[in-house]
Amino acid sequence: MGWLPRLLALVAAILLLGTAAGPTPVAAAPADPSGEVVLQLFWGDGCPHCAAEKEWLEQAVEDHPGLVVEQFEVWGDADNQQLFLRTADELGFEPSGVPTTVIGERYWVGWSDTVRDEIAAEVERTLSAGTDPVPTDQPSTASVDVPLVGPVEVGSGSLVLSTLVIGFVDGVNPCSLWVISVLLAIVVRSASRRRVLLVGSTFLAVTAAMYAAYMAGIYSAMGVIGHLGAVQVVVAVVAGVFGAINVKDYVAFRKGVSLTIPESSKPGIYARVRTAAGRRELLPALGATVVLAVAVSLLETPCTAGFPVLWTGLLEANGVSTAQAAGLFGLYMAPFLLDELVVFGLAVATMRATKVQERHGRLLKLVAGTLMLALAGTVLVAPEAMTRPATAALVFAGAFATAGAVHLVTRAVRGDPWSSGEPSQTSRRRPTPVRSRR
Incomplete structure (x- = not known):
């Protein structure tokens, strides 16, 4: 079984964790002597x-x-x-x-x-x-024990299940997986497990901090929109557009508007990765890794914008307090980093980097786009439904089932859903020039 099926299989475990989390009973408030x-x-x-x-x-x-x-x-x-x-x-x-x-x-x-x-x-x-x-x-509050984070206190009806699943699907991002796989592919050539561990962990820490700042900005913006009473409409429209583009990328990759790292930017990323991983001294290499992580985080913003907008919109639409939002953010980041930690852990253990192929990225875009569209409709019609684990599970299951059905139908109709007229690796080789004889 490949790395992608293993990652997607974790959704079931996340669903079980979310539905198992429940509120802790608390005592009632004191009665008013007046009987009112x-x-x-x-x-x-x-x-x-x-x-x-x-x-x-x-x-x-x-x-x-x-x-x-x-x-x-x-x-x-x-x-x-x-x-x-x-x-x-x-x-x-x-x-x-x-x-x-x-x-x-x-x-x-x-x-x-x-x-x-x-x-x-x-x-x-x-x-x-x-x-x-x-x-x-x-x-009343619910306490969830988050790996690497510890106990997180969140309010009852606090979107625990929704946070876990959205964070996981957001983390399985083709753009970020491609960048870290390229970085690890170069740094493992040093044959130093310590160097791979330090460079990789530095990259993940900086990108996680950048993402936290990015989501905090969106959360603040949602607070302003919420005061205008338009948060549900704005979130639904933005998420719907991002979802439709992701689904389009599944069948017509890089054609028209595309939420991916532009091909024109990849040579620059390669150069920065080689600079970061190729320095002999460790401290300069870590410094270059920090610069690389900041630059990549800014460049891949379009790839990751949809789910933060959805999630923060759900918080605002359901009146989640700032303190509860902070706890839920810790819950969000655990599954968000899970896939990159798996790729990173495999590289440290085996000293070999896992390559993310285009077909994996396109399938992930289909899943992400379908889920965005489902959540956009739910936010517009009944955002409070996402606070109920059973209802939220139905929404997520329906989105994943729809993505699977689309993939199966595409394979049945087109045979190879990845062949969109783009040249293969073999056909990209330049043909040997033939000299004309006079």
Whole structure:
């Protein structure tokens, strides 16, 4: 079995890990001696999730006469903004998004089925007679043990499964795999396992840091778009375009608009790789590797833009707080780096570099493009669905099944889906010139 099937087979394990992660029970908030439950809702005018929660609260007030709802619009009212900041400071959380719901010492950021059920349960517990609740100062959380990262605390309904799968598929990127395979192919010629380990780990560390900065920038931009109430539409359109281009690259590679490293840039990358790997002194070689990693990270941005936009858009659309987003980012990076760590580990162990072939890259683009299109539609219609593991698993399974079906149909119709009129390695050789005889 080749490296690509092994990597894709890990999706099943990621699905199981995501569905196994669940919230940790916490104690209820203290009951109000007056027999009433005061719920504070901080919302924004034009926020679709705020509107959904307000509609639910209208019915909740009718069902629970003791429920008192206080609403504060914070996007356009300066006094309410100050109250929001003071409340968040008292409870010890960052006011990162709306809707934010507060009952006693508990708070919820965002709106989903899970948040709705927790608020409803909290209201029931507080209004019920004879309860002896214990106060708590934070909402329910889920803890996930991430390899190389450690325990990561994320909120309930926090897109754990979606983060794992999107991070994994994003990491299996033809552009980044091609670059690291070229780098390792050159550095292994030194026959020094220590040199391969240091150069490869430096490259991965710098590219991971660059990617973290890139995603942080997108997350900040999504926060601005979210305040305009247009985050779902923007994310769906951008992801849909990127997904369609990736699917196009499967059947018509490098024809028209293509999300890949341009052929004109590859000679420069080869030169930088040879410079980084060819230096005799180790420190100059590591310095050249850092420069190479920064340059490559900037150059391959179009290859990786789709999934960060999707993922950060899902966080914003579901009202995930900044603290929870930081935990989920750690969760994202573990499967994101997995494929490159596998390639790197094999090179260190065997002192041989694995070559990424074009047919592998095109198949990965089909899988990535199909998943982007599926997620774009989900973000537009029902982003909260991605917080439910069972529903998210169905979306991912449907996308992967569709990609597999497209590949099988293409093979049946065209015979060889990789033959798009491009010359093979053999045909690229220049023919021997034939001298004419006079």
